[in-house]
Amino acid sequence: MRVTTLSSGRVPQSPLKLMHRVYKYVLPGVEKELALLRARAEAIPDDELRNQALSSMDSKKFHCQGGAVFAIVSLEHRHILIPLIVALQTISDYLDNLCDRSTSLDPDDFRQLHQSMLDAVNPAASLQDYYLHRNENNDGGYLHHLVLTCQRMTASLPSYASVKPYVTELVVLYSDLQVYKHIRKDMREPMLLDWWEKHKSSYPNLQWNEFAAATGSTLGMFMLFLAATEDKLSASDAAAIKRGYFPHVCAQHILLDYLIDQEEDQLGGDLNFCNYYENDSLLVDRLGTIVARAREDVKLLPASRFHRLIIEGLLALYLSDPKVRHQPPVRGISRKLMKNSPLTRLFFLVNSIWIRKKQA
Numbered sequence: 001m002r003v004t005t006l007s008s009g010r011v012p013q014s015p016l017k018l019m020h021r022v023y024k025y026v027l028p029g030v031e032k033e034l035a036l037l038r039a040r041a042e043a044i045p046d047d048e049l050r051n052q053a054l055s056s057m058d059s060k061k062f063h064c065q066g067g068a069v070f071a072i073v074s075l076e077h078r079h080i081l082i083p084l085i086v087a088l089q090t091i092s093d094y095l096d097n098l099c100d101r102s103t104s105l106d107p108d109d110f111r112q113l114h115q116s117m118l119d120a121v122n123p124a125a126s127l128q129d130y131y132l133h134r135n136e137n138n139d140g141g142y143l144h145h146l147v148l149t150c151q152r153m154t155a156s157l158p159s160y161a162s163v164k165p166y167v168t169e170l171v172v173l174y175s176d177l178q179v180y181k182h183i184r185k186d187m188r189e190p191m192l193l194d195w196w197e198k199h200k201s202s203y204p205n206l207q208w209n210e211f212a213a214a215t216g217s218t219l220g221m222f223m224l225f226l227a228a229t230e231d232k233l234s235a236s237d238a239a240a241i242k243r244g245y246f247p248h249v250c251a252q253h254i255l256l257d258y259l260i261d262q263e264e265d266q267l268g269g270d271l272n273f274c275n276y277y278e279n280d281s282l283l284v285d286r287l288g289t290i291v292a293r294a295r296e297d298v299k300l301l302p303a304s305r306f307h308r309l310i311i312e313g314l315l316a317l318y319l320s321d322p323k324v325r326h327q328p329p330v331r332g333i334s335r336k337l338m339k340n341s342p343l344t345r346l347f348f349l350v351n352s353i354w355i356r357k358k359q360a
């Protein structure tokens with residue numbers, strides 16, 4: 001693969017250098033973008049849409065902070081990457097809230113809302129009425145603004161044409177998941193299983209719940225945005241980068257997300273992809289296997305050490321979440337997963353705790 005931006009010489013490969021750039025560029029950059037978006041969210045005329053936009057921003061800020069870590073690799077493009085990652089992640093978190101709190105359970109509504117994400121990654125797409133199938137629709141142009149921001153930013157990435165088909169593929173999978181996960185409760189699992197039937201031949205190492213989890217991650221999209229900062233990225237390089245992240249890095253990411261949400265989901269009667277193992281020991285084994293496969297996959301990418309840092313960072317970020325401490329079974333699983341942690345992971349763990357404390 002001839003990729004210069006991502007070549008080992010330029011990519012921060014040490015955890016210290018990575019964290020230095022996170023503190024110096026990523027956290028302030030994300031703060032600035034979110035402050036601008038918050039001002040727009042506060043001006044949303046419809047009460048329900050405004051509340052959901054603000055609450056997703058408040059409770060899921062770490063999604064943008066973590067996602068924007070990819071911008072440290074190409075600092076000269078951070079003025080594109082940070083607004084792009086923050087805007088796309090904000091769309092996904094806002095829509096997740098709208099689907100979660102929706103009373104309609106209408107697949108057409110969820111599909112149309114997520115059309116905004118598809119349009120966001122297609123600079124040539126025309127804006128649509130994404131609220132077509134719901135009563136609340138007056139967001140004062142908030143969702144259109146987010147879509148237009150993504151379109152403007154993707155259009156200025158030098159090799160966006162090469163990565164676009166793969167970004168689109170991941171967004172389609174993400175949207176499918178969000179539709180099937182939010183429809184009528186008794187239909188969720190059958191629809192997800194039906195969907196898996198169409199994809200399982202491509203992922204022989206995964207179980208259906210692990211594939212579904214992988215599709216819920218935005219990391220593959222963000223990594224492809226980073227790759228598109230390269231001057232002449234080929235379509236085959238873009239395909240290899242997608243394969244480096246999807247399915248295993250993405251599955252690791254979202255299984256960790258579900259792991260720490262187990263109690264919450266149990267109380268809400270929500271589907272949780274970590275609940276499809278006979279016991280906790282099998283869950284730990286599968287997570288361990290998926291992390292090991294993720295490590296193997298990223299070895300094939302340029303500057304693989306950076307991607308190893310992302311894998312360690314994910315474990316540190318999620319397993320240091322305060323939710324872990326308050327759930328004894330999850331605490332036990334986390335201890336097992338953290339056994340023999342390398343220093344890098346512990347370093348990220350301390351930093352994650354520190355960042356959360358500073359923000360509390």
Ligand SMILES: CC(C)=CCC/C(C)=C/CC/C(C)=C/CC/C(C)=C/CC/C(C)=C/CC/C(C)=C/CC/C(C)=C/COP(=O)(O)OP(=O)(O)O
Binds near residue numbers: 063314
């Ligand atoms: C503390 C902090 C913010 C630290 C970040 C900075 C840091 C320490 C960096 C160094 C370590 C490092 C390299 C970490 C990796 C960071 C990283 C890449 C994080 C990823 C963040 C990210 C993009 C999160 C998005 C997650 C996502 C897409 C979640 C949605 C998944 C999904 C479909 C959920 C299902 O929703 P539902 O069941 O409805 O549940 P909820 O509504 O409760 O979510």
